[in-house]
Amino acid sequence: MVYQTRSERHQKRVTFDKKFDKKTVLSLVGTGLVVAPTTAALFPQESYAEEYQVAESEASYLINQISGSAQQIADSNDLYASVMIAQALLESGNGSSSLSSSPTYNLFGVKAYGQEPSIWLSTQEYIDGEFETMNEPFRVYGSYEESLQDHAAVLTSSSYSSGAPNYQGAWKSQTSGYTDATAFLTGRYATDPDYGQKLNSLIEAYNLTQFDTPAQPSDYTYTETSYETTDSVESQESVSEEATTSASSGNTTYTVQQGDTLWDIAQNQGVSLDELMANNGLSDELVTIGQQLTI
Template sequence: MVVKTRSERHIKNIDPRKSPLKNMVPLVGIAMVGAPTVISLAPSTVYANEDGVANAQSLINQIGTAASEIANQNDLYASVMIAQALLESGNGSSVLSSAPYYNLFGVKAYNGGATVWLPTQEYLNGQWVTMTEPFRQYNSYYESLVDHANVLLASSSVTGQARYAGAWKSQTTSYYDATAYLTGRYATDPNYNQKLNSLIQRYNLTQYDTPSYYTQTTTTTTTTTTTTTTTYQATATYTVAQGDTLWGIAQKFGVSVDQLVAQNNISGELIVVGQQLSI
């Protein structure tokens, strides 16, 4: 019987100080037979140098509001989601997490859709083997975050039970419970929760766990309810061209994808050629 690590489903994060697609960082742990195809495993190395901190903060700035929106709509901790993205992608420096792939969690492509083939290492028959495998390709970090939320909400095709319900907000008292539950289930690394907790504390990621962090705040007293909604004022207009993506347009104008979506009432990140967008 062939026993594979959970890393078989994911490309290894690459040290940005070394050549791309070389010197892969090995992952730790052995997968359970029959484990779902989108389970992730954190790399065994977390960079703590100045460049790593800068990269981490840059990624947080890019995905923080989107993660807050997605997590709070799906009974999840945004802090845990962001920490997982940092850990799985090497602070956003891995090839797979970068443009044009935007795969923050190393999810493999077994069910169709946009795919990129990249080298990864598999633990087969007691040894590491380099193979080329298919990975999901997204149009933006937003899509990667949505897909990750779907993974955490999905039910097992065998038991019909939610695999990661113990990591949901409604089933826990704090993110500590969520990261503890993911350890040994989402990832076989016995220190997975410690690594996530360290990232959450270091970058104050709990600020993104506040409901409606990025668009709306609600204050309620015994007599009145006050609702304040954030709006974005358009300063320019852009016409969508062939090959454009929301991510690319956002980068061009120095705004976030969330701002574009909110400003233009875009549903599902769908844009068409010739569409006028308010920036």
């Protein structure tokens, strides 16, 4: 059974858009199995094992893309970055849904209201015990960062009628750990009784608590098995060595290093993420080692 997720302003349910296939459905409704060490034993067919390997690869890719922004946004909003990233993985099918990809960047299936930028998609929604197919408007964001910012706004919002916070029980200051936050969200943010357990499984499998501390000068690079860190002093020296100034144009260029994210580069160079993307004609936050960026 697929359960709907909801908030006071953002009523939304699991969306099956044109890009959803068997792999995505498996990763959505079987998240606990995706991250379990014995997954292959549960699905002996070779094709199923391959599907799950792809799902884990997609999860790793999405974590690399959003972890820097999620850490900054969560820290400034009294939230757990680990929970935020796990929710993004769960609700976007490990980032494989077309809604969560460029150019919409909608990680959480948020529907559009009023004059917000939107895209209409065919979706199946579970209503009164059965699925109904309908076209619904979904919010369009300019980047993953905007989607994460909007999600943080939902978790820190207050009730229009009572003025009481909707999800205060998921805030860092009101909990002793991320498991308290995931337990609070279960039955409130999401009706799925296993919602918290699925988030906890993702957090544990991908060591997402690494991002629950305030951002440090060191660079963090996620891989499927470990996190690689570089000393903050060495990182700063590398930035200084790789940043050069063009005398003719006055523009500063930066060479992308291993472990860099577009968010980190923007912060280190003193520019906004949107400005950095615009200067280099980027439509998403993906960068490659050795790429030259104009600051």
